Amino acid sequence: MCGVFGAYSARDFVAEEVYLGLSALQHRGQESAGVAWIDENSRVNAIKGMGLVHEALSQSVLSNAPATSAIGHVRYSTSGGSMMQNAQPICANYAQGPVAIAHNGNLTNFLRLREELENRGAIFQSTSDTEAILQLMAHQPRRRPLEALLRALAEVRGAFSLVVLIEEGLVAARDPWGFRPLALGRRGGNYYVASESCAFNLLGVSFVRDIEAGEALLINESGLTSYRLPGGPKRRWLCSFEYVYFARPDSIIEGRSVYRARHEMGRKLARSVSDESSPPYAGPPDVDFVAPLPDSGTTAALGYSQESGVPFEAAVVRNRYVGRTFIQPTQKVRELGVRIKLSPSQDLFEGRKAVLVDDSIVRGTTAGLVVSMIRECRAEAVHLRISSPPVRYPCFYGIDTPSNGDLAAANNSLEDIARAVGADSLSYLSREDMVDAIGLPPDSLCTACFDGKYLDGRDGCGDGACPSCERVCKKIC
Ligand code: SF4
Missing domain, CATH: 3.60.20.10 (Aminohydrolase, N-terminal nucleophile (Ntn) domain)
Incomplete structure (x- = not known):
């Protein structure tokens, strides 16, 4: 990007x-x-x-x-x-x-x-x-x-x-x-x-x-x-991930406000009892508050809070002077970056149950480290809610999503991911709800990293026989 x-x-x-x-x-x-x-x-x-x-x-x-x-x-x-x-x-x-x-x-x-x-x-x-x-x-x-x-x-x-x-x-x-x-x-x-x-x-x-x-x-x-x-x-x-994560919420893309799309994703997430859930998820969890992973989860968490009536708390504080973890080029820097960048408030989490909202799980590194930091605050329960579908396929159109081997949802059941990140439950927004929240015709959006539907089938490059993208063939075909 x-x-x-x-x-x-x-x-x-x-x-x-x-x-x-x-x-x-x-x-x-x-x-x-x-x-x-x-x-x-x-x-x-x-x-x-x-x-x-x-x-x-x-x-x-x-x-x-x-x-x-x-x-x-x-x-x-x-x-x-x-x-x-x-x-x-x-x-x-x-x-x-x-x-x-x-x-x-x-x-x-x-x-x-x-x-x-x-x-x-x-x-x-x-x-x-x-x-x-x-x-x-x-x-x-x-x-x-x-x-x-x-x-x-x-x-x-x-x-x-x-x-x-x-x-x-x-x-x-x-x-x-x-x-x-x-x-x-x-x-x-x-x-x-x-x-x-x-x-x-x-x-x-x-x-x-x-x-x-x-x-x-x-x-x-x-x-x-x-x-x-x-x-x-x-x-x-048009890349649906622009609305989920990349674009700034004050941008308008193809006539759709990124803020409104993200807010609606949060609302739908609060309403949904989707198939994209890990056991023992069975509808909205009984929690004391909703907190975002700032900043990318903030707008969706607001939507979740307003739809569910559960109070919103800015319980994870972000250091604004370090870059986005997703944008850091190496795993080591990424892992260090999360601790430097995000800090849960012990005062808010201790002895309480929370829904934590993030926009996506790519490798699972950020979610796992933040949930573990929240556990260190002695939270009673942490339920993770993701305002997009599971990222199961790499992107070949300008986003540095990792290869299939590194994508958490490509290789693990949602139950395994919930266990790996240490959440009491995990639930994602469905693809249909995400597209609906964006508000553009479904056949005008790319959702390939969620559903594997690339330009012309699964070869990824649109050239039919995949003549140039060796990496595409190796990863997907
Ligand atoms: S695969 Fe499509 S939706 Fe996913 S990040 Fe790439 S362009 Fe965006």
């Missing part, structure tokens, strides 16, 4: 606004950050660094950059390692001029494309799948950058929400399946593109619309020009 941001103005310098926009998207990636722009000599310039936006980038340099259009990126690696040469935007000055690309998503045919391009002489500078788009453009040296980009995007498969800077203007593009969100905003004559609409709030930018699935939108001095990418699929595949 990554975050992208782009800004276009006919006269204002916008690089500092990109910096601020990226800081509002920091939850989407914490490994590296970068901003790129084209200077008055038609050369692409970039500042990139490892870490958080304020660590990686110099605000003072960007506030003075003479850039009337610029793009930026915050990265959490899902393809290619966490290293400086994979930091984005990926930039080049090639035969047809300067180009910079910032990408959210995963290209499922990257390995095949890379092999083909290398056979044609391409030398890759990174291990990031995004570079394939740049190389595909460079292999069309007689075409103008916009045309080369559109043709390159017709070659790639999988998930991409992009902002691209070329001399013809700023381009925002989204794959034909619409996996990752991408929003268009406007303030006066300036246009903005962001992974999530929450980034507009900070800058006083009004949300205009979502970039459509399969759309490439050129923004320049002539205004907005929309192009359709080839290959209109029968249905959309």
Whole structure:
């Protein structure tokens, strides 16, 4: 998962606004950050660094950059390692001029494309799948950058929400399946593109619309020009996990408030007596209060509390100055991170029964450590409630869910998971209730990590014979 941001103005310098926009998207990636722009000599310039936006980038340099259009990126690696040469935007000055690309998503045919391009002489500078788009453009040296980009995007498969800077203007593009969100905003004559609409709030930018699935939108001095990418699929595949966990609750995606969707998931969780429960679960447990795993479980816990009438207590305190555990790259850091980050209140838990609400269980590491910390507070009972279905399959569209072997629900019964995390009972939201809470048509959402239904069957990549994703075949087929 990554975050992208782009800004276009006919006269204002916008690089500092990109910096601020990226800081509002920091939850989407914490490994590296970068901003790129084209200077008055038609050369692409970039500042990139490892870490958080304020660590990686110099605000003072960007506030003075003479850039009337610029793009930026915050990265959490899902393809290619966490290293400086994979930091984005990926930039080049090639035969047809300067180009910079910032990408959210995963290209499922990257390995095949890379092999083909290398056979044609391409030398890759990174291990990031995004570079394939740049190389595909460079292999069309007689075409103008916009045309080369559109043709390159017709070659790639999988998930991409992009902002691209070329001399013809700023381009925002989204794959034909619409996996990752991408929003268009406007303030006066300036246009903005962001992974999530929450980034507009900070800058006083009004949300205009979502970039459509399969759309490439050129923004320049002539205004907005929309192009359709080839290959209109029968249905959309917007990531349902954006509503469950990734997106910020103050974002609106495809007309649906992330906050409202999450709140409704909590309400439905309180109502449901689903099959996705571990014995001895038999309906709502008799508890003294409901507590969230902050922050990702907070909105659903509020919904649970309001629906059930059980009081809400902010009984687990989060240290705001360390990153999300799910976003940390190694198991060791993840485990340490939970203890550093989350602290249950002994005063609230001791001798009392609680429902603990979290958005999902991926490996089970966080849930297990938090329940054990709550037990140390001498809680009488801890019932774990999850506001999404069990994650049983990996994601190949831009989220770093682990392989099947590491997914708690892929290999264990719910009873085993409840035992492993130390909960008195465990219950999940059903897939149907999750989709219902999101409020979009079921056939417009991707739910593959919950039900294993990938683009074209279980091969995962949509290319039928699974020609490129060896890892997909090994894990799923
Ligand atoms: S597999 Fe899961 S995380 Fe990946 S795009 Fe689909 S719903 Fe989102």
